[in-house]
Amino acid sequence: MGKGKLILICQSGGKFLTDDDGTMTYTGGEAEAIDINQETSFLDFKLKLAKLWNLDYDSLSLKYFLPGNRRTLITMRQEKDMKRMYDFHLSSVSAEVFVTGQEGFHSQALVSPAANWSDNIAVTHVAYGNVANVPIQVATETPEDNSLVDVGLRSRKVAPRFTSESGGLVEIPVTVSTGPVLPAKSTSKKPIRKGKTSLTSSNSKLTPKSSKQLGMGSKSSSPTSSPASVSKRRRVMEEPSVLLEDGNVGDTRRRSLRNRGEIRKPLVETDEDEYLLSEEDDADDVDDDDNVDVDDDDKDYVHDIEAYYPETEDVNSEPQMSYSISGVNDGSVQSLVASWKRCITGVGQGFESVVEFRDALQKYAVACRFGYRLRKNESNRACGVCLVGGCPWKIYASWVPSDSMFRIKKFNRRHTCGGESWKSAHPKKNWVVSVIKERLQENPNQKTKNIADSIFQDFGIELSYCTIRRGIDEAKGGLHTSFKEAYKHLPLFVNKVVETNPGSIVDLVVGEDKRFQRLFLSFRSCIHGFQTGCRPLLFLDAIPFKSRYHEILLTASALDGDDGVLPVALALVDVETDETWRWFLEQVKVAVPSLRPLTFVSDREKGLVSSVLEIFENAHHGYSIHYLMEDFMRSLKGPFLGDGKPSLSYYLLAAARADRLDGFKVYTEQMKRVSPKAYDWVMEIEAKQWANALFEGEPYSHITSDVGEIYAKWIEEIQESSIVLKLVAFMNRVVELVNSSQERSREWFSHLVPSKEESLVEECKKASTLKVFFCSDTLFEVHDGSVQLVDISNQTCSCFGWKPTGLPCQHAIAVLNTKGRNIYEYCSSFFTVESYRSTYSEALGPVAIDLALVENEGSSKEEEEQVLPPLFSRVQGVDKRIKDRKRGRSVCCTKCGGVGHNKATCKDD
Template identity: 30%
Template sequence: MMARGKILAICQSGGDFVTNSDGSMSYSGGEAHAIDIDHEVTLQDLKSEISVMFNYNANSFSIKYCLPNNKQTLITVSNDKDLKRMVDFHADSEMTVVYVLKKVENRTTRSVVADSGTPTDTMTATVATYEDAKRRKLYANWDGMITGVGQKFDSSRAFRDALHKYAIVNSFMYRFIKNDRCHVTAECTAEDCPWRVHASRLSGKQELMIKKMNGTHTCGKEMSKKCYRLASQRWVASIIKDKLRYTPNYKPRDVADDLQREYGLSLNYAQAWRGKFLARKELYNSHEEACNQLPWFCNRIIETNPGSVATLQTSDDSKFRLFVAFHASLSGFEHGCRPLIFLDVISLKANKQWKLLAATTVDGENDIFPVAFSAVEMESSENWHWFLEQLKSALTMPHNLTFISNGQDGLEEIPRVFEDSNHGYSVHHLIANFKTQLEDSWTQEIKDAMVDHLNRAVYACKADEFNECIEGIKAESKELAEWVLDTKPERWSDAFFKGLRYGCYSSRTVETFNGWVSERNELSLVQMVDMIRCKLMEMVYTRRQTSNTWAEQLTPSINQKVQDEMIKARNLKVICSMGNVFEVHDDSINVVNIENWECTCRRWQVTGLPCMHALAVFQHIDRCMYDYCSKYFTTECYCLTYSLSINPIPDVGRPSCTDPSHCTFACPRTRRLAGRPKEKPADPRIAIKRAVRCSRCKEFGHNKQTCKAPA
């Protein structure tokens, strides 16, 4: 319970009210945000914060709530007194729910007349046609799919999908002038309508960006039967696939009704049936593949790569999860890499039915090195727990590891599985979240300065250095400094983090895996996993060949980094204190203990490489600096990382498993429905037809009615 005069409000918007059988109301759908409200908050302040939360105009919505013991009546907050009353009414509650409702501009006054014909009450009623009601949710969902020049998309497919939805919600047809992986140009099909959009790929990236757009329509954009052609069977399948997964008896009529209610599209029964058929086919193909191919594929991985782990787990509700860790990856991690693991979830562009949970590390050159990965249907605490358990059983080394993640859902499972581990936060995601907190009114120079303060706070090795960076942020915004402190600096700042990151703070796992897996076609899970295996095999071989030419004790990039620090160390003054302890003078005095590999600047302990103060000592006493570098940066360890190869699986390309002995479990049997199957031939154009033969002249190609032979 919060302090008196202050409540925790859950702000909900974008959903629908449902009246229950007892007359009470419940709210479903939409999105929700939490906010603290007290007596000092004015209605204008509250509206301003809600505007930012939901990206609404401050004058376009109203705020309503229910009393603690009354779920049948909505109370409107129209002024500051109403807001204070709401706080008082819910002072003894743990939280209250606030509904943010969009206003409808077109309103009129209607009189309610009693049986006698006399007006008994006057109320404000919304005048909205049935078509308007159907379209409102559609506009809320998809009207912002295309915003204008500068908008970016992950791929050309993502842009086309957004354009498709945007055209549906704005009721116009379009045609492609240019349509390939690098350039997409479309225009309105209406005659003389100037609407046009052009997007092209950014240099060196997969992303597409809108470069030109004329967003003006002169065609009226009236919804017609032509516009319903945008609701293709593949689009319908993509919309209903998730619901069909959990509701197998989802009928075509229900599909049509849902699309009518939610998206304002009138589909006939045949269109809904074809969309359901395609969605069902895609779902069942995935299930059939898991039944037939994956058990065989797991066995082939273990046979061709002894020591590897390939585990397939199934459940009674036909869900699957696959864990793969090749022996070469496990051995390379345990013998040559830092005890550091990055955890990421990857939504692959080549197969949207599955997500990859990946565990990666970095080699001596700070390049990504995959350790294990798992294919699951969704990211959840349960799936992360299962993945971490499989990883723990696959590793033979002690489990005092350091994990780095972006703090996604489910990763609270790390300390439950790896008890002695440390969990850090990905700096890349921290900075990305930090940038969203910067005020739009600030100049770019101020924003860059704020990001620079945060970067220095990340790499600060001592508490006073960290506090100096926070003060720099606080000088511009006290609220922003408090936000930074609320993100738990002990999980990301070198000044407080207990684990060892060896100077590595983020990974490029998502970009690497998506770069490995082609998106030209929708890949099956077996194809996707084998493509990753091929890329791993190629990566191991290439890096092994490259390292054979190295002559230095440290890897090239690390050796260059130490040499750069050596140049800085030449001007430092070294004073021998006692034994292995030295004083080094620059702008301040630092104490170096070469026996314990420690310096009071703490950079040696944090990175695993001697700092410039330690290097100055080595020069002073003529010691070899390579003897004081972490072994994980040596060429020897790098070669151990890539000493083993990932072997080919020669027969993985076959279409399916035909030998039941390959399967470790039986596919669930489904009962055949009564009656004749209604599926049409795959391609009616090649259906075999019986030749027509005349009964009079016995010739082919005509019948007796059209026969021209003499009687």
């Protein structure tokens, strides 16, 4: 599939008119232009159209015409249909989509289970009426009654109604849970400032929780106000807020329907070249006279955080909705930070060590939103001052030998900086690591950006990528094992795979220096599925494993009857070279014995033709159409004649799919008329490696998608983990894929798999209007405005839609109906439900490794089976496509005309 943009002209409200020749035209209604690409979600697209034209989501119907055919409408019902539509219009700039449905959009569609929303998306919608400053009551619909929303630890999704005093109902999606009755909250909407070095942006769904967002209303926008330091105050309702479930973290977080409160960006600048800015030592000694003894009940304390965190609440005031974070039993960030503000109580407070004092001071500073530095930071004494010069805030603590305690000697609570110190505050290393560790305990596979967003959201502290990245490394070292040490547990991983999936082939290769080199894995279930239910096609690909040691994942994948990816063999190698590819192919030959001639498909740039043909007897090798199209479009340079540049991709695909050599020549000649350079580029590639007319292996030219894309997405989700945890998570994705396909096929009762059955039905509808003329017993002419030749003995059609795909095209179906033949007998047996079930007849067992067990077993065999990480080295032989992008233009000398230097460095005298 191409990576370009397709403009959809979406029309609704009109009607179709049929001309005498059967073509249809659409008149009346309204039209909107919407851009899509290959990443566009069908469900998001459908919902957008439903909202755009106020149509019922469930009744919405989307149809389109194929290029060059305005007689038959094609229906889009699911994600695959939209992908096919995108492929059909690959060479087009725009396409028409016709939208129909019942009038009336309902907001319940936003939380409908049928919508299958992504875990990373939380969508809310509310139709606001004249309900400003009107008390609103949240009610749930249950079989018994309509009671107020209960909020507790166990959450569930309902579609409540907000009832205003005026009697109007406003429906919004909401997550509620059992517990005390809580009314909805609201604040006003303000913009968020975007920083240069921040991982958070204005487009991020995560915003720092201001005092108003956390339900702690502030009467002013003082810089000292924070989500961690503002009291819970009553305020007037402006707009409803709800509880939404954050699918990324797995906990329930409070979100408003709009960005609320005056949200200020905390200016926490961090040098990305440093780890975490350490505490600054000042050579100036501390003068005890500069420190003011302040008792805990000093009335001159102007920064009294008790005003922000009252110990008790008015039971008549509005209770606050809370969200949970790790380490807090009651699931409340307010409770967590409320405990931090008591970390420093006053003069005389004791600590076990200076380390404990520093940790307490850091939490206290975060709770009160101010920045400080330690002028003295020694093992027996520490003195902290406000970052803003002239501010009298100071704290001095030292070791008391008689008490064996580290005690606060002097403490001036008073701030006069007005919160300016918070703008340049830097969190200390230990505090950042502890916060990151808590988030990793919830989800070890969290991405760096997600962690940065959650810290910014919970505490209002903005950290750079470098800071979070190194904090993750140290936190993971404390949680289980470091990235480097994780390699020693690879033998245990191998044993676990064989134990949970007997018959699977796993081979770990370690060098003489005990450094990791290669790991091969092939599940027995996948091998059996490929041999019994899949076409003899294997797609070879290499995907970066996104590890700090730059390993590469080599894959050999088959396609099931529903065109789903089946991982037949996988290998993790330290570097991608011709040698490692040859080793991988040799392992595939041993693991996947096959009596059928196999067809291998790979990127032309890999240069695997010779290795494949040497290792596998009677095998065939073809170039991936997906990568061939990418290289072709990247190489195109003007001028372009005739139909222009967009037509070249169509001609290339048509040439690849042509059944006969004359058809191949026709399309390449048409390409030559548009761009001779493009024609020359195509002719330099061996046509027998990609053109269907000359290719002797299993047809595959109709497959234009990136087969290895699914692996790249899996790796993206787990890239933050160490090697063993990453392998476990990746293999469990394979297990989930196989087992879910097995369960899904049990619900099918058609002859072909649903996608193929649907395609066949659509072709049958088109065939009903075609005219068939006999040329011989096996050769026929079919007229549909143009003339197509159908040969039922060889199962070919001049439209290229039968043999390559394995399904009869509309012209073949018209002939078979005329002859009274059974259409299913002319469909590929690989597309039957029976073959699909055979592919996934054997289930896979999940690979589970307990972290504590990994450490125990790994350490016991450390000397015997120790595995070290590979030596870091960039992959030799960088992809040519990458080099072309970096090459840029050559420097030309204006003096001698030479290339590679200018006139200043010219040596021509």
